[in-house]
Amino acid sequence: MRLPKFEYFAPKTIDEACSLLAQYKQQAKVVAGGTDLLVQMKSKEALPKCLINIRGITDQDYITHDGKEGLRIGAQATIRSIETSPLIRDKFGILAQAAGELGTVQVRNRGTIGGNLCNAAPSAEMAPPLIALGARVKIRTANGERVVPIEDFFTGPGQTVLKLGELVTEIQVPDLPPRSGGTYIKHSIRRAQDLAIVGVGVVISMDKDVLSDVRIALGAVAPTPIKAKKAAETLKGKKPEDDLLEKAGVIASQEASPIDDVRGSAEYRRKMIRVLVKRAIKQAIEQARTG
Amino acid sequence: MNKQLLLKINGELHSLTVDLNKTLLEVLREDLRLTGAKPGCDFGGCGACTVLIDGKPVYSCLVLAADCKGRDILTIEGLASNGHLHPVQEAFINHGAFQCGYCTSGMILSAKALLDENPRPTEEDVRKAIAGNICRCTGYVKIVEAVLAASRVEKGTK
Numbered sequence: 001m002r003l004p005k006f007e008y009f010a011p012k013t014i015d016e017a018c019s020l021l022a023q024y025k026q027q028a029k030v031v032a033g034g035t036d037l038l039v040q041m042k043s044k045e046a047l048p049k050c051l052i053n054i055r056g057i058t059d060q061d062y063i064t065h066d067g068k069e070g071l072r073i074g075a076q077a078t079i080r081s082i083e084t085s086p087l088i089r090d091k092f093g094i095l096a097q098a099a100g101e102l103g104t105v106q107v108r109n110r111g112t113i114g115g116n117l118c119n120a121a122p123s124a125e126m127a128p129p130l131i132a133l134g135a136r137v138k139i140r141t142a143n144g145e146r147v148v149p150i151e152d153f154f155t156g157p158g159q160t161v162l163k164l165g166e167l168v169t170e171i172q173v174p175d176l177p178p179r180s181g182g183t184y185i186k187h188s189i190r191r192a193q194d195l196a197i198v199g200v201g202v203v204i205s206m207d208k209d210v211l212s213d214v215r216i217a218l219g220a221v222a223p224t225p226i227k228a229k230k231a232a233e234t235l236k237g238k239k240p241e242d243d244l245l246e247k248a249g250v251i252a253s254q255e256a257s258p259i260d261d262v263r264g265s266a267e268y269r270r271k272m273i274r275v276l277v278k279r280a281i282k283q284a285i286e287q288a289r290t291g
Numbered sequence: 292m293n294k295q296l297l298l299k300i301n302g303e304l305h306s307l308t309v310d311l312n313k314t315l316l317e318v319l320r321e322d323l324r325l326t327g328a329k330p331g332c333d334f335g336g337c338g339a340c341t342v343l344i345d346g347k348p349v350y351s352c353l354v355l356a357a358d359c360k361g362r363d364i365l366t367i368e369g370l371a372s373n374g375h376l377h378p379v380q381e382a383f384i385n386h387g388a389f390q391c392g393y394c395t396s397g398m399i400l401s402a403k404a405l406l407d408e409n410p411r412p413t414e415e416d417v418r419k420a421i422a423g424n425i426c427r428c429t430g431y432v433k434i435v436e437a438v439l440a441a442s443r444v445e446k447g448t449k
Contacts (some may be wrong), residue, residue, distance in 0.1 A: 001333050002312065002313075002317070003312040003313075003314065004312065005292070005310075005311075005312050006311070006312060007292065008292070008294070008311045008355075008357060010357075010358075031355075034353050034354065034355065034358075035335055035350070035353050038314070038334075038335075038352075038353045038355075039334045039335060039353065042333065042334055043334070051355075053355070053357075053358055055358060080347070103335075103423070104338070104422050104423025105348055105401065105404075105419075105420060105422070105423050106335070106338060106341055106348045106349050106350045106401070106423040107335060107350065107423065109344075109347040109348060109349050110349050110350075110353065110354065191422060192419075192422035192423065193336060193422065193423060
């Protein structure tokens with residue numbers, strides 16, 4: 001199926017790209033990997049008058065670490081590079097895990113972390129892990145830069161805080177204290193090429209036998225990826241006893257607002273949140289103990 | 292609107308004038324008559340359009356041809372060298388790993404990319420590597436067998 005026609009730009013610098021975006025406003029769409037946008041254009045869900053291919057901006061594909069900001073991932077780092085990065089697998093395993101669940105190898109070789117976040121599907125694979133890790137999104141604005149906590153980045157299905165003319169440039173993940181663990185569970189029908197029915201990202205830190213910090217994030221069960229704050233509060237500072245984890249799962253399921261759709265009913269999703277939050281916390285604790 | 296493009300495909304440079312809204316799959320099939328890559332679902336769901344860009348499997352139906360400047364593209368037509376089939380191609384024949392053949396181009400390229408990165412994969416590695424290539428005929432058993440067999444062949448050529 002032929003894509004609809006469009007004007008095409010391939011800027012070499014971010015200033016050029018932002019300027020084009022400011023010029024064309026709602027008529028322009030940014031394309032990087034294209035694995036979401038081209039699908040939307042073929043289904044006529046998106047009909048941009050102009051495409052701004054940012055892959056010519058070559059300094060946005062990196063995965064680095066520094067003592068101050070922690071992990072820094074360029075917006076154009078591919079999902080595959082995140083999945084296979086030794087640095088991420090070692091220190092931020094939950095991210096590599098989630099990356100490996102996204103789509104298929106072919107999608108991951110093109111899709112970028114910036115694209116996954118800016119496409120802002122409620123089930124966005126990279127969102128729950130990044131929320132659980134307390135990540136921040138660096139955005140290039142008309143006048144400079146701003147940084148937004150990832151949990152505030154999404155405003156609705158397919159919607160973010162990005163203003164016209166703005167571009168995501170980097171994702172920053174602060175270092176975790178010792179004795180931390182994290183896991184991402186994607187509950188889906190197929191083992192690949194599927195959206196999550198429920199996505200659960202959990203990061204915890206232990207202090208002796210007590211949970212010194214707990215962060216729980218959920219995907220595909222609300223208009224945006226969300227943080228289950230109340231559930232996490234229930235656990236913070238406590239020992240991870242079974243009935244407490246069960247309680248946290250129940251609270252998390254109440255913080256979500258899932259819908260009925262082809263992948264599952266709202267009721268099923270709430271039930272699975274209970275099960276998977278508990279499971280994810282246990283897995284994260286196990287990791288913290290052995291890792 | 293169209294664009295002058297220099298594309299490197301199977302080691303050869305091609306100078307083409309292509310419509311900007313054409314995908315790599317369309318240019319391969321229509322402009323270059325390389326029909327090995329196939330349209331299946333046309334939205335990055337089935338893998339029949341899989342080609343390798345810089346050694347990595349991608350869905351060519353979701354790649355703009357205009358975006359391929361300076362990239363090294365490998366299609367199934369470029370896999371055999373000097374009349375010698377790639378070990379994966381040989382193994383597919385020897386193990387009966389195709390029936391209608393529609394998924395096969397993409398399947399072989401995904402398998403080749405796996406073996407280039409991981410020469411001794413487990414069955415699980417193989418299944419994960421081909422998870423983006425759907426086959427309606429075989430049930431995947433012979434495909435997995437063929438890829439594992441190819442991984443055990445002594446490799447003299449790439």
